[in-house]
Amino acid sequence: MNAEFIGALEQIAKEKHISTEVLIDAIEAALISAYKRNFGSSQNVSVVIDRISGEVRVYAKKKVVEEVQNDLVEISLEDARSISKKYDISDIVEIEVTPKKFGRIAAQTAKQVVVQRIREAERGIIYDEFFSKQNDIVTGIVQRIEKKNVIVEMGKIEAILAPNEQVPGEVYNFNDRIKVYVIEVKKTTKGPQVLISRTHPGLVKRLFEKEVPEIYDGIVVIKSISREPGSRTKIAVHSVDPNVDPVGACVGQKGNRVQVIVDELRGEKIDIIKWSSDPAEYIAASLSPAKVLKVEVNEAEKSAKVVVPDYQLSLAIGKEGQNARLAAKLTGWKIDIKSESQDNV
Template sequence: MAVSANRLELLQIADAVAREKSIDRMVVIEAMQDAIEKAAKARYGAETEIKAEINPRSGELRMWRLLEIVDEVEEPSRQVNLKYAQSKNGNAKIGDFLTEPLPPIEFGRIAAQSAKQVIVQKVRDAERDRMYEEYSGRIGEIVNGTVKRVEYGNVIVDLGRGEGIIRRDELIPREQFRYGDRVRAYIYDVRREQRGPQIFLSRTHPQFMAKLFMQEVPEIYDGIITIRSIARDPGSRAKIAVTSSDSSIDPVGACVGMRGSRVQAVVGELQGEKIDIIPWTDNIADLVVSALQPADVAKVVLDEQAERIEVVVPDEQLSLAIGRRGQNVRLASQLIGWDIDILTEQEESERRQKEFTERSALFMEALDVDEMVAQLLASEGFSSVEELAYIELDEIASIEGFDEETAAEIQNRAVEYLAEIDRKFDEERVALGVEDELYEISGLTAAMLVALGKEDIKTVEDFAGCAADDLVGWTERKDGELKRFEGTFKDFPVSREEAEEMILQARLKAGWITEDELAQQQGEAGDEEAAV
């Protein structure tokens, strides 16, 4: 049995397939051309080079055999000599191809089946490319779909022109879907895979909530209100921080809506997830007070270098501030991006008393003074012997009950105490083999050199090879939480800028950089600061 198709049928088939699969008509026509070429090779020989072309307007099919022009023919089915080629075309030259028209062929059953497989595969590849291009450009959007099936807790969603998957961990807890249910989800990733493009959807992603608010709140859609941060415990509770570029519009009120209509629409979509909407501010202290609502905050202490916040709350507010299973403080921490420690007023008082006792004991031992003098120094805010040794004498003398003579004696004892400690550290430094030359780097003390020696940093070259992170430590965010990694100078009050300056001095001393290069680097750093 032979199969043939007239011109009109070829174009009708191409149009029908292109409409059904939502792909370009020319892709289908090119697939047909590839299929015809494969069928023709089955008839004329697999080694034969054949070109088929379907006119996209008339549907006319033409075929040629391509023969490479060579000096000496080795494969008669693929090559032709120059003399013969020039008899057909006077301009022919070595390396060109001579074309010979071939008559239309009728497809046998096997050839027709083979051609069908080629067309099906080409169309499937084109359909996959079309789907990937369409949905990869829609990452970050909300899509609506119908549940097609549920497999091992994963929900397969029919999106109309594609198929997406909501994995079990991207579903809101206790959420159940059945075949035919309508579902809204957020496209967070599209990947090319062996079995075709995979569209990954989520209902737990923080941006799913942001996009829902954008649909419900026109001011967000128009860009008047901006969502600055979101923290979610899917299906349970969420915190969202918003700000307005128009001072006449209350961002929180706009998101809540009349009688809570706007926020309730989002809550309904998220299976009753409670949402706290707070006003964003660049003042971290004010922001943490708002983020910990409904708990009252008595005091906030910031550690900007470690990005850690210490919050003091009334004793009866502790459980409210922490929340059920730590939910309230965890969401507040995620919203702000800083770690938050919660203390009660009693705990803070006990800690302050402990610190006062420890400082008093330190002054009694270091300065050889009685308890009353030590407590007086501690109560005046002095926290270390270094402060007493290097502070202006008048500040000590101004303490009630002290005169200049007493102040001078206290300062002398502080200096002698620190000198003795330095002597002991210097002995330890020598024992560790740390070079004296490191003393020439401004800012380094004997205690610091001991710490460096314990890390096997013993020469100027060793120190020049350090990075600021090695000395002062660094922080990394893992699984939504900040993790602190300590540096060699963890026990010393050295800032990152001071550490970088010390390292530059060492590199200059070691000959790694010149004075001119150092001046240029410092000048560039100054320009950057001025630009900021």
């Protein structure tokens, strides 16, 4: 190796945002193994690369002893003092043992280490980039399907949309642009692994935050979300400003804001509900679009009996109980729905 190598190393380090010193330290450590492997040495050695010339030197470390029993790791006081008068018993003497043919081995080893470290550094940068996007939404491009996993390209990395994170009925075609929610970023031996979702309630939450300025600014707060992916979502919102209607802000003029989100979720229905600190009021709103006549709450059991007009019973319960189920999940209350005629019996 030579000065040109050091210059090239500094350039690579700058481009890849790696410390030159870290690279050289790694090369020196690898060269110790290369020396022992190629020259069958059991000596205690160190390798030093000159930071200016690039010259590589190997030194055997030997301990100064009164009586030498292993000349590979020990040196007599007499021999040590023939090198320098400063040495005393128990000192460590470094004796250069650089082989003549070590330059070629050093260059090959250095190349391998640099390639490996660059790969590690790039993986680290990608990991940090996507770790910061955890619990957020990103846009990706569908690449292929492997064992029911949808592989989505997101810049420098491919993310995995597992079967249980895919919306029932959604079809993912090659080159489709889709928004996904980043659930988790893992470090693996093959680099960062990004797990994404189309079913997570956080996807809906982030879509509203991006589409509704009042939510982004903190004027309107999302209190709760319940979702059955691909079918229906209920979202409870509250305004900290009495002059701002939280439901109106989320719906937008002529429904334009919520429509953008519905389109992104490929037609999933969204009920936007006004949150209330009054449980009865909140539970009644949660059963939207059904109209509620009265709500009787049991605070101790966190349960409620809801009465609706006879003709609204099926709407309140929903197909296969979906509306009632989502309302219960949204509010955290157990809800028992009765029609007006059932209540009067």
